[in-house]
Amino acid sequence: MKVQPRTLSGFMELLPQQQVMMERVMETMRSTYALYGFTPLDTPIIESSEVLLAKGGGETEKQIYRFTKGDSDLSLRFDLTVPLAKYVAIHYGELAFPFRRYQIGKVYRGERAQRGRFREFYQADIDVIGDGKLDIANDAEMPAIIYQLFNRLGLKKFQIHVNNRKILGGFYAILDLTEQAGDIMRTVDKLAKIGQEKVSSLLTGELGISPDKAGEILRFIAIQGSNQEVLSALEAYRGRNNLFDQGLEELTTVVKYLSAFGVPEENFAVDLTIARGLDYYTGTVYETFMLDHPEIGSICSGGRYDNLAEYYTDKLLPGVGISIGLTRLFYVLQEQKMLNQDLNTAPADLLLLPMTGDLSHAIALATRFRQAGLRVQLYTEQKKFKAKMSYADKTGVPFVVFLGEDEIREGVVACKDMVSGEQTKLDFQGTLDRVRAELDRRSQGSVIQ
Amino acid sequence: MKVQPRTLSGFMELLPQQQVMMERVMETMRSTYALYGFTPLDTPIIESSEVLLAKGGGETEKQIYRFTKGDSDLSLRFDLTVPLAKYVAIHYGELAFPFRRYQIGKVYRGERAQRGRFREFYQADIDVIGDGKLDIANDAEMPAIIYQLFNRLGLKKFQIHVNNRKILGGFYAILDLTEQAGDIMRTVDKLAKIGQEKVSSLLTGELGISPDKAGEILRFIAIQGSNQEVLSALEAYRGRNNLFDQGLEELTTVVKYLSAFGVPEENFAVDLTIARGLDYYTGTVYETFMLDHPEIGSICSGGRYDNLAEYYTDKLLPGVGISIGLTRLFYVLQEQKMLNQDLNTAPADLLLLPMTGDLSHAIALATRFRQAGLRVQLYTEQKKFKAKMSYADKTGVPFVVFLGEDEIREGVVACKDMVSGEQTKLDFQGTLDRVRAELDRRSQGSVIQ
Numbered sequence: 001m002k003v004q005p006r007t008l009s010g011f012m013e014l015l016p017q018q019q020v021m022m023e024r025v026m027e028t029m030r031s032t033y034a035l036y037g038f039t040p041l042d043t044p045i046i047e048s049s050e051v052l053l054a055k056g057g058g059e060t061e062k063q064i065y066r067f068t069k070g071d072s073d074l075s076l077r078f079d080l081t082v083p084l085a086k087y088v089a090i091h092y093g094e095l096a097f098p099f100r101r102y103q104i105g106k107v108y109r110g111e112r113a114q115r116g117r118f119r120e121f122y123q124a125d126i127d128v129i130g131d132g133k134l135d136i137a138n139d140a141e142m143p144a145i146i147y148q149l150f151n152r153l154g155l156k157k158f159q160i161h162v163n164n165r166k167i168l169g170g171f172y173a174i175l176d177l178t179e180q181a182g183d184i185m186r187t188v189d190k191l192a193k194i195g196q197e198k199v200s201s202l203l204t205g206e207l208g209i210s211p212d213k214a215g216e217i218l219r220f221i222a223i224q225g226s227n228q229e230v231l232s233a234l235e236a237y238r239g240r241n242n243l244f245d246q247g248l249e250e251l252t253t254v255v256k257y258l259s260a261f262g263v264p265e266e267n268f269a270v271d272l273t274i275a276r277g278l279d280y281y282t283g284t285v286y287e288t289f290m291l292d293h294p295e296i297g298s299i300c301s302g303g304r305y306d307n308l309a310e311y312y313t314d315k316l317l318p319g320v321g322i323s324i325g326l327t328r329l330f331y332v333l334q335e336q337k338m339l340n341q342d343l344n345t346a347p348a349d350l351l352l353l354p355m356t357g358d359l360s361h362a363i364a365l366a367t368r369f370r371q372a373g374l375r376v377q378l379y380t381e382q383k384k385f386k387a388k389m390s391y392a393d394k395t396g397v398p399f400v401v402f403l404g405e406d407e408i409r410e411g412v413v414a415c416k417d418m419v420s421g422e423q424t425k426l427d428f429q430g431t432l433d434r435v436r437a438e439l440d441r442r443s444q445g446s447v448i449q
Numbered sequence: 450m451k452v453q454p455r456t457l458s459g460f461m462e463l464l465p466q467q468q469v470m471m472e473r474v475m476e477t478m479r480s481t482y483a484l485y486g487f488t489p490l491d492t493p494i495i496e497s498s499e500v501l502l503a504k505g506g507g508e509t510e511k512q513i514y515r516f517t518k519g520d521s522d523l524s525l526r527f528d529l530t531v532p533l534a535k536y537v538a539i540h541y542g543e544l545a546f547p548f549r550r551y552q553i554g555k556v557y558r559g560e561r562a563q564r565g566r567f568r569e570f571y572q573a574d575i576d577v578i579g580d581g582k583l584d585i586a587n588d589a590e591m592p593a594i595i596y597q598l599f600n601r602l603g604l605k606k607f608q609i610h611v612n613n614r615k616i617l618g619g620f621y622a623i624l625d626l627t628e629q630a631g632d633i634m635r636t637v638d639k640l641a642k643i644g645q646e647k648v649s650s651l652l653t654g655e656l657g658i659s660p661d662k663a664g665e666i667l668r669f670i671a672i673q674g675s676n677q678e679v680l681s682a683l684e685a686y687r688g689r690n691n692l693f694d695q696g697l698e699e700l701t702t703v704v705k706y707l708s709a710f711g712v713p714e715e716n717f718a719v720d721l722t723i724a725r726g727l728d729y730y731t732g733t734v735y736e737t738f739m740l741d742h743p744e745i746g747s748i749c750s751g752g753r754y755d756n757l758a759e760y761y762t763d764k765l766l767p768g769v770g771i772s773i774g775l776t777r778l779f780y781v782l783q784e785q786k787m788l789n790q791d792l793n794t795a796p797a798d799l800l801l802l803p804m805t806g807d808l809s810h811a812i813a814l815a816t817r818f819r820q821a822g823l824r825v826q827l828y829t830e831q832k833k834f835k836a837k838m839s840y841a842d843k844t845g846v847p848f849v850v851f852l853g854e855d856e857i858r859e860g861v862v863a864c865k866d867m868v869s870g871e872q873t874k875l876d877f878q879g880t881l882d883r884v885r886a887e888l889d890r891r892s893q894g895s896v897i898q
Contacts, residue, residue, distance in 0.1 A: 003503035005538040005761035008521070011493040013536065015543055016550070023489050035819045037797035037826025040472050044460040044569050045494065045555065046514075054452040065495075065523075067516030069559050072457070074514075087462065089454040094464055096843035098830060100796060101465070106494060110518050120493050130830070137808055137829035260809045262816060312454035347549060348486035359586055360709045367711060370484045377486025380586035381547060381579070394545035 010111070010119035012327050017345040017396065022330055024343070024447045025153060026104055029124050029324075032149045033102035036141070038126050041101040043083040045108075049073040051086055054311035063109040076108040080125045081308075081321065088129055089312035097131035098138070104326065116335070118327050127321030129308055134318045136250050139284040139304055140257030142322045146288065146300055147263045154340065154446025157291040160263075160300070161271035164251040164284050168275060170244020171220055171237065175213050183207055185275040188221055192273065192294070196222075221272045227255050230270040250283055282306040286322055296332050300324045333448060340449040344442050346396040348377040350415075350435060353388050355404030362403050365413070365428075372432055374439075392418060398442065399435050459560070459568035461776050466794040466845065471779055473792070473896045474602060475553055478573050478773075481598040482551035485590070487575055490550040492532040494557075498522040500535055503760035512558040525557040529574045530757075530770065537578055538761035546580035547587070553775065565784070567776050576770030578757055583767045585699050588733040588753055589706030591771045595737065595749055596712045603789065603895025606740040609712075609749070610720035613700040613733050617724055619693020620669055620686065624662050632656055634724040637670055641722065641743070645671075670721045676704050679719040699732055731755040735771055745781050749773045782897060789898040793891050795845040797826040799864075799884060802837050804853035811852050814862070814877075821881050823888075841867060847891065848884050 007013045014022055030040065049066055052075045065076040077083050080103045088099060104124040111117050126145060128138045143160045150158055165185075172181040187202045196218060203214040223233045234248050251270065258268055274287050283304035290296055302322030309317050333339050350369060354362035359380065366378045377397070379388060392400045402414045413431040416423045417438065424434060456462045463471055479489070498515055501524045514525040526532050529552045537548060553573040560566050575594060577587045592609040599607055614634075621630035636651045645667060652663040672682045683697050700719065707717055723736050732753035739745055751771030758766050782788050799818060803811035808829065815827045826846070828837060841849050851863045862880040865872045866887065873883060 002762065003499055003760055005500055005535045005758070006497065007493060007535070007539065008495060008497055008523075011495065013492055015540060016488040016490065019489055019491055022491070034796075034824050037800070037824055039465040039796035040468055041465070042468060042471070043462055044456060046457060046460065046557070046569060048455065048457055050452055051454055065516070065518055067514070069514055074457075086454045086456070090456065091464060096840050100826065108495070120495060133830070135829040135831060137827075141827065141829075257808060257812065260812045309454070311452055313451065347483075347488035351486075359706065363706070363709045375483050375486055377549065378586075378590065380584040380590075381582070382584060391545050 008119070010113040010117060012118055012121070012331065016347065018334065020345040021339050021343070021447060025326070025330060026122075026124075028152050028447065029104060029149060029326075030102070032145065032152055033126055035148075036100075036126075036145050038100045038102040041084070041087065041103045042105065043077070043080075043087055043103070045076055045106065046074050047077060047083065047086070049075040051312075052077060052082055055082070060109060063111055065108045065110055077105075078109050079107055080105055080123050080323070081127070084125075084127055084129075085309040085312060085317075088317060089309040089315075092313065092315060097129060098134060099129045100126070102126045116328065116331055118331070121325060121327035124324040124326045125321060127308075127319050129317050129319040132316050132318075134320065136253050136284075137257055138320050139250065140254045140261060142284075142302065142320055143258060143268055143286055144261030144263050146286075146322060146324075147261075147267055152446065154448035155290075155338075158267065158288055158299070159291060160268040160286055160288045161274045162251070162254060162258075162268060162284065162286055163271055163274040164247040164254075165275065165281055165303075166243050166247025166283055167234065167251060167272070168247075170241040170247055173241045173243060174237065175216060177209065177213065180207055180209070184209070184217065188217065188273060189275050191221065223272055227265060227268070227270045230272070231255060247283070254284060280305045284320065290332075293332065293336065299329050299332070338448050340445045340447055342442065342445055342449075343447070344396075344398055344439065346398060347375070348395070348397050349375045349439055350399045350401055351377050351379055351392050351395070351397040352401045352403060353379050353392075355402055356408070361408050365401070365403060368428060369432070374432070374435065398439065401431070457568070459562040459566060461567055461570070461780065465796065467783065467788075469794040470788050470792070470896060474775070474779060475571075475573075477601050477896065478553060478598060478775075479551070481594065481601055482575055484597075485549075485575075485594050487549045487551040490533070490536065490552045491554065492526070492529075492536055492552070494525055494555065495523050496526060496532065496535070498524040500761075501526060501531055504531070509558060512560055514557045514559055526554075527558050528556055529554055529572050529772070530576070533574075533576055533578075534758040534761060534766075537766060538758040538764075541762065541764060546578060547583060548578045549575070551575045565777065565780055567780070570774060570776035573773040573775045574751075574770060576757075576768050578766050578768040581765050581767075583769065585702050585733075586706055587769050588699065589703045589710060591751065591769055592707060592717055592735055593710030593712050595735075595771060595773075596710075596716055601895065603897035604739075604787075607716065607737055607748070608740060609717040609735055609737045610723045611700070611703060611707075611717060611733065611735055612720055612723040613696040613703075614724065614730055614752075615692050615696025615732055616683065616700060616721070617696075619690040619696055622690045622692060623686065624665060626658065626662065629656055629658070633658070633666065637666065637722060638724045640670065672721055676714060676717070676719045679721070680704060696732070703733060729754045733769065739781075742781065742785065745777075748778050748781070787897050789894045789896055791891065791894055791898075792896070793845075793847055793888065795847060796824070797844070797846050798824045798888055799848045799850055800826050800828055800841050800844070800846040801850045801852060802828050802841075804851055805857070810857050814850070814852060817877060818881070823881070823884065847888065850880070 060078050064078055067074055106120055107123050108120055110119055169181055172178055187199055191199050200214055203209045204211055223230055231252055238245055274285055281303035285303035286301055287298035288300035304320040306318050308319045352362055352366050366376045369376045398418055400416045407414050412425045413428055414425050415431050509527050513527055555569055556572050557569055559568055618630055621627055636648055640648050649663055652658045653660055672679055680701055687694055723734055730752035734752035735750055736747035737749035753769040755767050756765055757768045801811055801815050815825045818825045847867055849865045856863050861874045862877055863874050864880050
C-alpha cells in the first residue's frame, strides 16, 4: 500500500531551477543587509506559547499553529518581530545598541488556503533597536536600504510610501477625535480598496462622526502631490497640536535624508493614507507597492515602534524595522514572469562525461576544474551516449566535457557549449578561459528583469 | 505584568558573533556542495503526518512533534531524507536523474533535553538519487566531498569510516545467521561504546548464538589494519556467498576511487564495525569521527539505500547520501574552543561616526565605501564621543571613521584601526586600500582552527 505523496496546500515547494532563483534573491538580501552593518540572526521556529503570545489577543492568534508536547504549550512563530523582542530582552546585557539585525526565516500562519496565500512563508526583516532612544535618521535609512535591495534585485517599478502616525494622531486630536483615531485609521486604511465614498459612509455611519469632520478627514488624506507639496500642505496644520508638529518634523527629516541617501523621488512618496493596521507602530510607517501591480498590495512594510519588548522587560527599547514577505513576493515574480530566464540555474557549470571505464582521469580533471572554482558534476552512470546528452539537456548545464582515450592521450579537453552547440578541443587553460568568459556573460543580469 | 522571556531548552539561539561563525560554516557547505554539482532544495518544515510517517514505527516516532490544525494531522519533519523521498516521488517527471541535491535545514525531535542534545537542529544533507540504477562511483564521491568540506572548514583530525552492509549480511549468511543479522549488527554497533566482552555476552546470551559463531563474529569485526590489509583479510571469505562477494567488490571500488578523489588514507578507514542502526541502508555506510573527540560519536553519517521512496511510488530509486548534524557539530566546536577567534565577526567592517549635525556628508561617504564593497554602519545617535567609541568596541568593528568639519573641508578620511589603535588621515582611495588590505589579512583563516 503506497501513501500518496503530497505537499500541504499553502506550503511553497520549488523545483530545482526555481529554488536556485530563490537562493539568489536571498543571497542578494543577505549581502545588501550586510553592507549596511546588519548582523544575521537565527531564532527557533518553536517558542513557548506564553512567551510568543505575551501580547495576547490580536487577529493573528487564531491563525497560530499551537500545540502541546509533553507538558509544554508551544507555538510556531508567526512573525520575526516577537522573537526579536524576546531575543533582545534575554540578551540585553550582551548586545551593543543600536542593535541592527537582519533575519530571513520561515513563519507560520494557518490562513485559509487560497492562491498566492501561504501558511509557511519566508519573511526577510531588518530592524534597528535603540536603548532608550533611537535617532530619526534610522527611519530614513530603512527605505534607502530597501531601495538599494530592489535595485540590486533588478526590480524597478516600485514606490515606497512613507507616513508618520504622529501626524495622523495629532490631526485627529485637532479634530477632538483622539479616542476614535484607531478606528478611523483602520477605516481610512481601506481607502485604496473600497474608495472614498464607502470610507465616508463608514465614518459617518458606523463610527458616528459628524459630516463636517468626516469631510475634514477626507480632505486631509486626499492631500497629494510631490513630497514637497505634501509637506507644505501639512505646514498649514502646524502649531495646533504638539504630536502633530513632532510628526511633521520627523517626516520632514526623513524626506530630507531619503534624498541624501540617494533614493529618487519616483521611488518614494509621502502618503497620508498609509497607517498600517498594527497597533505597535508609533511614528514613521512604510508600505511598498509595485507600480504595475497595485492589486498585490504592499510587498514590504514596517515602521517605527516606541517599545519593542514591553511585555518582557522594563527597558525602553524603541526601534524601526521593515519586512519583506519574501515567499509571496517570489510567487508574484514567478506569476508575472518577471524572473530572469537567462541566468544559469543548472546544478553545475560543467558536466564531465568520462568515455573510459576507469574514472581516474575524469576525477583528476574534475578536481582541477573545481580548484579553478567551476561547479563540476562528474557523470558516473553506465548509459548510452544519447542518454547522457539528454541528461545534460534536462539539467540545463551550460557546458559538457567529453573525456575519452584520445583526449587523455593528447592532453586536451573536448568541450561543448550546450546553448550554441559549438565544440572545442583546447588545453585545460584554454577551455577554462572560454567557459569562464561565457559563464560571466550569462550571470550578468539581475534576478528580476 | 511582564512575561519572563526565555528560549526553550534544546533550541540553539546564538549571540551575534557566534551566529556569524555559523553563517560561515553554512556558506562553506553551500559553496562546497555546489562545486560538486548539487542543487539546493528547500522543503516545508510541516508535512502531513500520513506522508511523513508513511514508513511507520521506528524509534523516532515518539519523538515527533505531531499535532492537529483544523482537520489536518500534521508533523514537523524529523530528518531531510523523508521529505526528499516525497519530493522525488512528486516531481519524478520533472527531475533529471541522477538527481543531486543538498539541503541545509532545521529538523525536529522531541528528545529528552540534555547538554549538547537539541530538539531543533540543522542537518546538512547531500544525496544522489538514481532512476533504477546508481553507479558505485557515487559511493566514493560522498566521503570525498565531506573530506573537501572539512578541509575548507579547517577541520583536520577526522576520519571517515566506511563499510558495506552487504559484506556484513553476506558474512552472517555464511554463518547461517541471516535471520538474526539485524539484531547482531545492532549489538555489534555498540562495540565502541560497551566493549568486546559485553558484546560477546549479549550475542551468546540475549541472541542465543553459539560461542563458536560469536567468536567468529568477534574475530571478523576485529579485522583491522590499513585499508588494503582489511580488504585482503576479507578476500579470505570470498566465494562462499554472493552478497558478500558483491559487497567486497563494491567496497574495493570505493576504496580505489577514494584515493583517486584525493582523500588521504589517514582521513578514511575501512571499518567492519560500522553498520548504522537504520534499516534502510543496504550497501556502503559511513560514519565520521573527530580523532581527538571520539566521545562525541559520529559527526557525519550516511550510506547507500536501495529504494528511497518505496512508500510513495513503484519507481525504483536507489541513492546514496550523507548527513552532517550541523547544530551539534557547531556546539562541539564551540565547546572545544575550536572556532577561529581571529576572524571578523562584527556586523560591519567600518563604523562611520559623523561629527557634524547634518548627516549628508556622512551618508555620501558611507555610500561611497559601500559601493566599493565595504560593510559600513553609519552611526546616527546623538551620544558623547566616549559612548560612541565604547559602542565601536562592543561591536568589535575593525575600523572607525570620524567625519568632522575638518575632514569634510580637507577632503580626507580620518580612520582608526581598532585593534592596533593606529590612526590615519588619507584620501578616500588611500583609506580604502588600507582597510581592504587589513580586512583581507583578517579573513585569511578558516572557520575552525
